[in-house]
Each structure stands twice: as structure tokens, then as C-alpha cells.
Amino acid sequence: MEAIRILHVVTKMDAAGLETLLMNIYRNIDRNKIQFDFLTHRSTEGFYDKEIKELGGHIYHVPPINPLKHNEYLSALDGFFWNKRHEYKIVHSHINTFSMYPLRAAQKVGIPIRIAHSHIANVPLGLKTPFRLYAKWKLKKYTTYNFACSIEAGKYLFGTKAIVLDNFKVVNNAIDSKRYIYSKEIEKKIKKQLDLDNSFILGHIGRFTKQKNHTFLIEIFKEVYKNNPSARLVLVGEGELEDEIKQQVVKNDLEKVVLFLGVKDNISELIQAFDVFVLPSLFEGLGIVAIEAQAAGIPCLVSEAVPNEAYLTDIIYSQSLKDDANKWSNAVLKLKNKKKINTSMQILSSGYDIKEESKKLQSFYEKVYES
Numbered sequence: 001m002e003a004i005r006i007l008h009v010v011t012k013m014d015a016a017g018l019e020t021l022l023m024n025i026y027r028n029i030d031r032n033k034i035q036f037d038f039l040t041h042r043s044t045e046g047f048y049d050k051e052i053k054e055l056g057g058h059i060y061h062v063p064p065i066n067p068l069k070h071n072e073y074l075s076a077l078d079g080f081f082w083n084k085r086h087e088y089k090i091v092h093s094h095i096n097t098f099s100m101y102p103l104r105a106a107q108k109v110g111i112p113i114r115i116a117h118s119h120i121a122n123v124p125l126g127l128k129t130p131f132r133l134y135a136k137w138k139l140k141k142y143t144t145y146n147f148a149c150s151i152e153a154g155k156y157l158f159g160t161k162a163i164v165l166d167n168f169k170v171v172n173n174a175i176d177s178k179r180y181i182y183s184k185e186i187e188k189k190i191k192k193q194l195d196l197d198n199s200f201i202l203g204h205i206g207r208f209t210k211q212k213n214h215t216f217l218i219e220i221f222k223e224v225y226k227n228n229p230s231a232r233l234v235l236v237g238e239g240e241l242e243d244e245i246k247q248q249v250v251k252n253d254l255e256k257v258v259l260f261l262g263v264k265d266n267i268s269e270l271i272q273a274f275d276v277f278v279l280p281s282l283f284e285g286l287g288i289v290a291i292e293a294q295a296a297g298i299p300c301l302v303s304e305a306v307p308n309e310a311y312l313t314d315i316i317y318s319q320s321l322k323d324d325a326n327k328w329s330n331a332v333l334k335l336k337n338k339k340k341i342n343t344s345m346q347i348l349s350s351g352y353d354i355k356e357e358s359k360k361l362q363s364f365y366e367k368v369y370e371s
Contacts (some may be wrong), residue, residue: 003056004034004312004369005247006083008100009093013038013046013059014264016237017138017209017288018094018119021173024050028176028358031056037088039080039102041065042097065098077105089369092147096120096157096251100135103142110230110317112370117171118148118157120211120309122283139309145368150307153285162292169364170309173288174357175348179268180295182340190273194259199232200336203274203298205267205289206281208239213303218258218326220278220313223329228336232259236270237341271296276335279304280328289318295347297340301331312350313343 013019026036037058040046061070062076062164081102091106093099095185099116106114116139123132129254140146140158144179146168148154154163160170184267192196202221214235235245235258249258264270271277277293278300279302287306294300300316310316315338319331347353 003031003033003163004080004365005035005037005347006365007037007039007088007091009039009095009099010041011090011095012040012042012044013052014049015047015265016174017286019048020267021288022094023051024058024174024176024354025358025361026052026055026057029362034362047265065095065101065128065131067128070077070131074101074105074360077102078108081105081109081111085111085218089113090116091115094119097123097132097136097139100139100142101325103139107142112144114143114158115145115147116143116286120283121150121152121156121305122286123211125265143167145169147171147198149286149288150309152307154284164216171361172309172352172357173286173291174352174354175288175292175295175347175351176354177295177344178269180271180292180344180347181344182272182297186269187340190270194234196232196259196273198230199233200228200230201232201273201275202332203234203236203271203277203293204279205271205277205292206237206279207237208242208245210241211282211284212237212240212322213244213282216246216280216321216328218245218252218254219325220280220328220332221258222254224332225246225254225267227329229332231257232234234261234274236261236264236267237260238263267292268296270300272340274298276301276332278328278332279303279317282321284310286310291347291352292364294343297343299335299338299340312352313346315341315343316344343362 004141035056039060040063043061063073092115094117103114145156225231249255277300278299281303283305285312290300290310294313303321304318319328
């Protein structure tokens with residue numbers, strides 16, 4: 001029997017939280033039974049594209065969602081799903097409110113299993129806001145199953161009443177926790193590679209977007225640095241606001257103590273060099289990087305926007321975004337000498353092991369495919 005092919009709808013397969021989760025699942029499912037294909041909204045190559053092809057997946061492209069070219073986008077979607085209508089029985093969309101569009105196109109051609117997956121609990125206002133509101137209002141008309149990374153993410157996309165229905169499911173943003181187990185040797189190796197052997201390292205992993213609140217993070221670090229000249233800030237990721245944040249760093253004379261590492265493929269090792277992980281996000285569906293940091297035994301200071309589901313250990317602490325940078329700085333410094341610990345059993349017992357979560361999702365796909 002040929003493997004069941006699942007079409008995942010994404011923006012682009014770059015090294016961000018959602019995309020990394022999908023790849024972790026893809027690596028751990030039985031690919032003789034389940035294969036992943038990806039419909040992306042960018043024509044340029046993504047970080048994971050090469051690996052996807054090596055694992056047996058296909059990658060397809062439609063234009064980006066652009067309010068000024070809406071009809072072109074809808075036409076491209078309709079054309080794609082018409083051509084592929086016999087190849088897929090399951091479409092799993094991860095573009096939040098905009099999942100309405102591909103799932104509507106899939107319904108038009110008779111694809112029976114249509115999954116909308118919420119990965120966020122809010123979005124900022126912008127040019128696309130009217131389209132988001134319209135798509136969110138219409139979405140449930142075209143879904144057969146509603147997934148979310150947390151209860152709050154589910155409430156945001158599907159509404160409070162929807163999360164108690166049988167077709168709603170929380171899918172944990174699981175990780176390969178064994179890869180993150182704290183190692184003093186790995187910590188020393190990474191600090192040496194970064195030339196930060198004797199530094200107090202604040203770390204952050206995430207795209208340079210408004211959501212991640214890098215502007216405030218730089219203000220926090222500025223206060224930390226004033227009180228502790230050995231402090232260094234390590235930023236991992238890329239994004240549309242990267243140049244703006246770099247300018248802010250230069251303006252505050254911090255360019256020698258803030259490191260921009262770009263996208264990295266060794267996060268499970270790199271994160272172990274951090275002494276404190278800081279995540280002052282304006283909103284989060286879950287905050288998978290906070291799970292990764294906890295798995296590495298790193299003390300975490302996060303905003304109240306990070307959902308309760310992310311609190312898997314006793315080394316994660318919340319700080320209000322109403323507090324100023326000085327208060328955040330004081331909270332960071334209180335964590336400076338906190339000992340790193342092995343939290344693997346806590347992560348596993350919380351249901352965030354990638355192997356178990358992959359088995360559950362595989363079982364779901366097989367069951368609905370045969371229904």
C-alpha cells in the first residue's frame with residue numbers, strides 16, 4: 001500500500017517554530033505509511049526544502065497572500081486544488097485565519113478531510129486585518145477538524161464554544177527532549193565557539209517580527225548590561241525587522257555586546273550556552289522555544305502572553321509587559337546564578353515528547369483517512 005500523502009499548507013518552510021515542529025513530526029512518523037507534502041506561499045527556497053525532498057516530500061507554491069492581488073491568489077489556489085484533487089484526501093493548513101482560503105478551495109473539489117491548525121493567540125492590526133477578520137468568520141464553514149497548539153490559540157481562531165466540540169484537538173508542540181538534555185561540555189563548547197567563555201548570556205530565538213517584541217528586549221538588555229558588564233545578548237533568527245533592531249543596537253552603543261547569529265540548525269546545542277532565556281512576546285500560541293529552553297534546563301523569563309501550557313517545569317517565570325525594562329532587568333539578574341538542571345523527565349511527563357506526539361498524529365491521519 002502506498003503511503004498516505006498529507007498536504008500541509010504553510011507560508012514557507014523556514015526554520016521557525018511551526019516549521020520546525022512539522023519537520024520534527026515528519027522525521028518521526030512512519031514515512032512508509034504517512035508522507036508529507038507542502039503547499040507554500042513563497043516561490044523562494046525554504047530552509048527545510050532540501051531535507052523535505054530527501055525524506056520523500058513534494059513542495060508546491062502559490063503566490064503570497066496580498067490584498068492588492070486577491071483574485072490572483074484565489075485563482076492560483078483553485079487551480080492548484082483542481083489539479084491535485086485526486087492526490088489528497090487530507091489537507092492540514094497552518095496559516096491561522098487565512099487557512100479559510102486553501103480549505104475552501106479544497107472543499108470545492110471534494111477533498112473530505114480539512115484541518116485548520118491554530119498556532120497563534122492574537123495578531124497585530126495591519127493592512128490584512130479586514131481579510132483576517134473575514135477569513136476567521138468564515139473558517140469553520142470549511143473545516144472538518146480544528147487543531148491548536150494551546151487552548152488559548154484554539155479560542156482565538158475557533159471561539160470559546162468550539163474548543164469543547166469533538167472535532168477540536170490540542171496538538172502539543174513537542175520536541176525531541178533527549179537532544180536538549182543539559183550538558184556542561186556542550187555549554188563550554190558553544191561558549192568557546194561564540195568567544196563568550198566568561199560572559200553572562202541572555203538568549204532569544206525567534207523571527208524578527210513585531211510579535212516577538214525585540215525592541216523591548218533590547219531595552220531590557222541595556223538595563224542588564226548597565227548592572228552587569230559581562231552580559232551579552234545572543235539573538236537567533238531573521239526577519240523583516242532585523243535591520244531596524246540592528247539600528248537600535250547601534251544607537252544604544254551595544255553593537256559589541258549583542259550578537260546576531262541568523263538562522264541556525266544546531267538549536268539544541270546553541271541554547272545550552274544561554275544562562276537566561278528571555279521571551280517578551282506580545283502574543284504567543286504556545287512559545288515552543290520556551291519549551292526547548294526548559295528542556296535544556298535554562299531559566300526562562302517570559303511575558304504573560306505565553307500560555308499556561310508552556311509552563312512545564314519550575315524554571316520558567318512570568319513578567320508583565322506592563323512592567324518597564326528596569327523591572328525586567330532585575331528579574332533577569334535574579335536568575336543569573338540559577339543552576340541548570342536536567343528537566344527531561346518533566347518534559348516527557350508533560351506530553352511534549354515528539355515521538356509520542358508523532359504517533360498520535362499518525363494514528364489520527366490513518367483513522368480519518370479510512371473513515
